Amino acid sequence: MAQATTQTSAETIAQFDRYVVPNYRRYPVCLVRGEGSWVWDAEGRRLLDFFPGWGCNLLGHCPPRVVEAVRDQVGQLIHVPNTWYIEAQGAFAQALSERSFGGQCFFCNSGAEANEAAIKMAKAFGHASGRYKVVSMENGFHGRTYAALSATAQPKYHAGFEPLVPGFSYVPFNHLEALASALDDQTAAVIVEPIQGEGGINLPAPGYLEGVRRLCDERGVLLILDEVQTGLGRTGEWFAYQHHGIEPDILTCAKALAAGVAAGVAIATPEVAAALKPGMHASTFGGNPIACRAGLAAIETIEADGLLARGRAVGERFRSHFERWRAEMPGLVRDIRIRGVMIGLELSVDASAVVVDCMDRGLLINATHGTVIRLLPALNVADEQIDEGCATLADALRRVAPQA
Numbered sequence: 001m002a003q004a005t006t007q008t009s010a011e012t013i014a015q016f017d018r019y020v021v022p023n024y025r026r027y028p029v030c031l032v033r034g035e036g037s038w039v040w041d042a043e044g045r046r047l048l049d050f051f052p053g054w055g056c057n058l059l060g061h062c063p064p065r066v067v068e069a070v071r072d073q074v075g076q077l078i079h080v081p082n083t084w085y086i087e088a089q090g091a092f093a094q095a096l097s098e099r100s101f102g103g104q105c106f107f108c109n110s111g112a113e114a115n116e117a118a119i120k121m122a123k124a125f126g127h128a129s130g131r132y133k134v135v136s137m138e139n140g141f142h143g144r145t146y147a148a149l150s151a152t153a154q155p156k157y158h159a160g161f162e163p164l165v166p167g168f169s170y171v172p173f174n175h176l177e178a179l180a181s182a183l184d185d186q187t188a189a190v191i192v193e194p195i196q197g198e199g200g201i202n203l204p205a206p207g208y209l210e211g212v213r214r215l216c217d218e219r220g221v222l223l224i225l226d227e228v229q230t231g232l233g234r235t236g237e238w239f240a241y242q243h244h245g246i247e248p249d250i251l252t253c254a255k256a257l258a259a260g261v262a263a264g265v266a267i268a269t270p271e272v273a274a275a276l277k278p279g280m281h282a283s284t285f286g287g288n289p290i291a292c293r294a295g296l297a298a299i300e301t302i303e304a305d306g307l308l309a310r311g312r313a314v315g316e317r318f319r320s321h322f323e324r325w326r327a328e329m330p331g332l333v334r335d336i337r338i339r340g341v342m343i344g345l346e347l348s349v350d351a352s353a354v355v356v357d358c359m360d361r362g363l364l365i366n367a368t369h370g371t372v373i374r375l376l377p378a379l380n381v382a383d384e385q386i387d388e389g390c391a392t393l394a395d396a397l398r399r400v401a402p403q404a
């Protein structure tokens with residue numbers, strides 16, 4: 001039952017070719033409507049979505065409480081600036097603080113912006129003691145604006161944009177000795193994803209994040225955790241660091257923060273937050289009432305529906321499918337990396353053909369870092385949907401599996 005649209009996918013594509021900057025590789029399909037893990041294109045075709053909203057739609061498409069909250073809010077106030085107090089922003093800040101480490105929230109609209117805010121906070125905090133450098137991890141991803149890009153240690157994203165912001169250096173992920181030797185008395189912060197997302201769903205080695213925290217403490221360096229992709233329940237805890245018994249000084253979150261409505265946040269300990277004085281940083285749309293109402297409704301949904309536990313169960317159901325494929329196609333399946341609904345399947349071959357084949361069969365997935373199938377399904381994806389999508393994915397994998 002697709003909603004009537006005014007033009008075909010082909011017509012929309014022609015319009016893009018003429019009027020939209022061609023900086024994205026897009027699939028030749030225009031999506032028009034979604035419900036949970038289902039999504040429909042302009043031709044009325046239904047697709048099963050294991051990558052809803054590029055990880056932003058953690059509750060699937062159009063979760064009812066979020067739809068209701070946004071509808072209610074747009075009739076009251078669409079936007080007011082941060083020169084006023086905004087009730088929903090205060091409530092959302094309290095909700096996030098209470099579910100993390102008691103920090104204070106700076107709201108913005110995207111992951112890159114959240115990381116910019118975190119880096120500026122860390123520099124402002126370290127300024128008096130001459131600390132301005134930032135260390136980040138190879139294969140990490142922190143966004144496309146200049147400081148976030150400079151922290152993203154992947155040459156392919158730097159090409160064409162040099163020189164980058166000075167003061168950034170890089171060490172391998174999961175390598176504590178390299179980090180220890182990169183820190184000096186001018187280092188303001190270490191920024192790291194607790195699970196590298198875009199870099200291929202790379203899980204932290206046992207003790208790694210605990211070791212990063214210890215090094216930061218010993219050397220007087222702030223720890224920024226980039227939870228833009230892992231945050232707000234993706235891994236089966238509110239935040240991925242909560243699997244490790246440590247706390248950051250600053251945490252950033254965006255993608256799923258407001259269930260698909262644009263929102264970002266940098267949460268800092270009150271001590272670090274105090275470094276940002278009035279006038280030092282701002283975001284016009286940050287913490288707007290629509291995004292904050294959506295975020296509050298997302299938290300309410302996750303709690304009312306028990307979705308953190310459900311996310312852990314979903315991950316294990318995918319794992320059991322993947323383990324069967326590893327036994328069936330040992331030459332193809334290199335590694336299985338899963339925490340909650342953050343799911344990676346590393347292949348021995350390039351994964352992009354699998355993505356296209358799945359789309360032809362009505363299943364939306366993603367590939368990253370060449371050989372890694374990445375799934376960021378909704379927390380509330382149904383068991384039958386998991387099994388149906390995995391059957392489709394298995395067929396696509398059999399076509400590319402090297403013959404033994």
Ligand SMILES: *Cc1c(COP(=O)(O)O)cnc(C)c1O
Binds near residue numbers: 141193254
């Ligand atoms: C997506 C992502 C970003 C960038 O977020 P944008 O909203 O695209 O700016 C930053 N960090 C991580 C870990 C991400 O996954």
